[in-house]
Amino acid sequence: MKLSLYFITGVIGLAAALPAAAQFQRPEQAVKYRQSALSVMGTHTGRLGAMASGRTPFDAAQAQANADVIVAMSRLPWQGFVEGTAANTRAKPEIWTERAKFDAAAAKMQEEALKVQAAARTGDIAQIRAAMGNLGASCKACHDAYQVPQ
Amino acid sequence: MKLSLYFITGVIGLAAALPAAAQFQRPEQAVKYRQSALSVMGTHTGRLGAMASGRTPFDAAQAQANADVIVAMSRLPWQGFVEGTAANTRAKPEIWTERAKFDAAAAKMQEEALKVQAAARTGDIAQIRAAMGNLGASCKACHDAYQVPQ
Numbered sequence: 001m002k003l004s005l006y007f008i009t010g011v012i013g014l015a016a017a018l019p020a021a022a023q024f025q026r027p028e029q030a031v032k033y034r035q036s037a038l039s040v041m042g043t044h045t046g047r048l049g050a051m052a053s054g055r056t057p058f059d060a061a062q063a064q065a066n067a068d069v070i071v072a073m074s075r076l077p078w079q080g081f082v083e084g085t086a087a088n089t090r091a092k093p094e095i096w097t098e099r100a101k102f103d104a105a106a107a108k109m110q111e112e113a114l115k116v117q118a119a120a121r122t123g124d125i126a127q128i129r130a131a132m133g134n135l136g137a138s139c140k141a142c143h144d145a146y147q148v149p150q
Numbered sequence: 151m152k153l154s155l156y157f158i159t160g161v162i163g164l165a166a167a168l169p170a171a172a173q174f175q176r177p178e179q180a181v182k183y184r185q186s187a188l189s190v191m192g193t194h195t196g197r198l199g200a201m202a203s204g205r206t207p208f209d210a211a212q213a214q215a216n217a218d219v220i221v222a223m224s225r226l227p228w229q230g231f232v233e234g235t236a237a238n239t240r241a242k243p244e245i246w247t248e249r250a251k252f253d254a255a256a257a258k259m260q261e262e263a264l265k266v267q268a269a270a271r272t273g274d275i276a277q278i279r280a281a282m283g284n285l286g287a288s289c290k291a292c293h294d295a296y297q298v299p300q
Contacts, residue, residue, distance in 0.1 A: 023197060033193050036186035040226065043183050047173060072222040076190065 027085045034080025035089075041073035048116070049136070052129040060123040067113075067120035067128075070135075074113035078106045090148040105142040112138045177235045184230025185239075191223035198266070199286070202279040210273040217263075217270035217278075220285075224263035228256045240298040255292040262288045 024030040048066040050056040083096050095102045112135040119131035174180040198216040200206040233246050245252045262285040269281035 029193075032189060036189040039182060039186040040190065043179075069222070069226065072219070076219065 024080070024082060027082065027087075030080040030082040030085050031089055032080075034077040037073050037076040037080070041070060041077075044069040044073070045132075045135070045139070048120070048128070049132055052125065052132045058125050060120075063123075063125075063128060064117075064120045067117040071110075071113045071117045074110045078103070090150070092146050092148055095146050102142075102146060105138070105145065109135070109138040109142060174230070174232060177232065177237075180230040180232040180235050181239055182230075184227040187223055187226040187230065191220060191227075194219040194223070195282075195285070195289070198270070198278070199282055202275065202282045208275050210270075213273075213275075213278060214267075214270045217267040221260075221263045221267045224260045228253070240300070242296050242298055245296050252292075252296055255288070255295065259285070259288040259292060 024033065044066045047056070048063060048070065051058050051063055051066075081091065081095055081102070085091070086093055086095070112131070116128065116131040116135050119127040122128075174183065194216045197206070198213060198220065201208050201213055201216075231241065231245055231252070235241070236243055236245070262281070266278065266281040266285050269277040272278075
């Protein structure tokens, strides 16, 4: 419980430090920003996932490096979900009609990313695998609810 | 000198932790990765630059947050410059025929990003402005040499 509060406080603190919805001058800049951040995050999630599942050799230093990038990237995309930027993207309108739920899903993902980082610090692949499973579930829950299927 | 060596060691250490040229399965993934990382970096460089030049109000916490993202992003794009991935991009072939020079330019940019981060920690806008000027010069030098003009 203490740990969970720490994570939540951290996430809120970061959101406050990078508000910035108003910092995109054009809607397409916000779209490009969030898509870029999620793409970079996806690359590193894929790499760490491959290690965790044994598809690539486990390397503790690279696992940590990937986890650090995942955490850094996990903080960024949300500011790009500016209202009125669903057109020509896979973002569902529910992101803005259920904003509090979307924000909670985003916070959950950031919390799971921090747990992946903590697991990567241990060098224990079983812990990393478990944490990556939870992170993946948080990604999927949000995609299922708020992303138009391809 | 000590500081400079610290920066260089740090940059080399990071490069070693994220080698990964071989981790992209398709050339277009490497291109998307480097373009995404540079795009996110550009957003935050633009924001901190606007603050440093007085175009937007100075906010010390936001300056630090932007600088932290700049540093995190500065480490990433280089692994995406995989040989044979110039097609349909603005990457000049000299990136690969002069790879050591390109890598030195990349290392220089990462060094300047770390100095921006240190300046942002002071909260002194004059120091941030100076460091951002040097970072911008390192971006420009590399773009001038290795990017096809638009």
